[in-house]
Amino acid sequence: MAAPADEEALRPWVDKGLRTQLADQLSSAKDKASNQATGLITQAMDLLGVPYRRGGNTEASGFDCSGFVRHLYEKSVGQLLPRRAEEQAKNTEVIERNELQPGDLVFFNTMKRAFSHVGIYVGDGKFIHAPRTGKAVKVDDMRSAYWQKRFNGARRVPLDFESNKP
Numbered sequence: 001m002a003a004p005a006d007e008e009a010l011r012p013w014v015d016k017g018l019r020t021q022l023a024d025q026l027s028s029a030k031d032k033a034s035n036q037a038t039g040l041i042t043q044a045m046d047l048l049g050v051p052y053r054r055g056g057n058t059e060a061s062g063f064d065c066s067g068f069v070r071h072l073y074e075k076s077v078g079q080l081l082p083r084r085a086e087e088q089a090k091n092t093e094v095i096e097r098n099e100l101q102p103g104d105l106v107f108f109n110t111m112k113r114a115f116s117h118v119g120i121y122v123g124d125g126k127f128i129h130a131p132r133t134g135k136a137v138k139v140d141d142m143r144s145a146y147w148q149k150r151f152n153g154a155r156r157v158p159l160d161f162e163s164n165k166p
Helices: 005-015 018-045 065-077 085-090 145-150
Strands: 093-095 105-108 117-123 126-129 138-141 151-156
Touching: 018 065, 018 117, 018 126, 065 085, 065 117, 065 126, 085 105, 085 117, 085 151, 145 151
Parallel strands: none
Antiparallel strands: 093 151, 105 117, 105 151, 117 126, 126 138
8 A cells, every 4th residue: 555645754763763853842842832822921920910002112101002912022021023013014924813832813893994903812802902092901802793893803922023124
């Protein structure tokens, strides 16, 4: 009986003993991504209650939505994202809503323009964000009617992300 096509394609790897090495590298990459997401979400939760401030990007002064996301990625993962939500969307990988994992970015149209609001997916249909003036960093459910109606898309920040902007 002939080997399945996938097995046949991997035969050179197996013959050279590289299949295990490849599997270990993939597992290591998944573990790194999972650990980064856990750290990111933990640090995000520590910022619950920090007030919204338009243009804000520090814990001391407060955050707007994109400043919050940028701050967390820089602080927890060491990756500097662009400053504005639409630039963050443009410079990250498009994923489907059903592919969301903790740490992914979720975008919404809250100002009659695409990608005008961003938050960080935390799992179970929820995301953390800096909502608007008079509010503070909080967790919301993406399945609520308000957020469902305004959902614009999801993005993933690659592990080797480098901003296209200086």
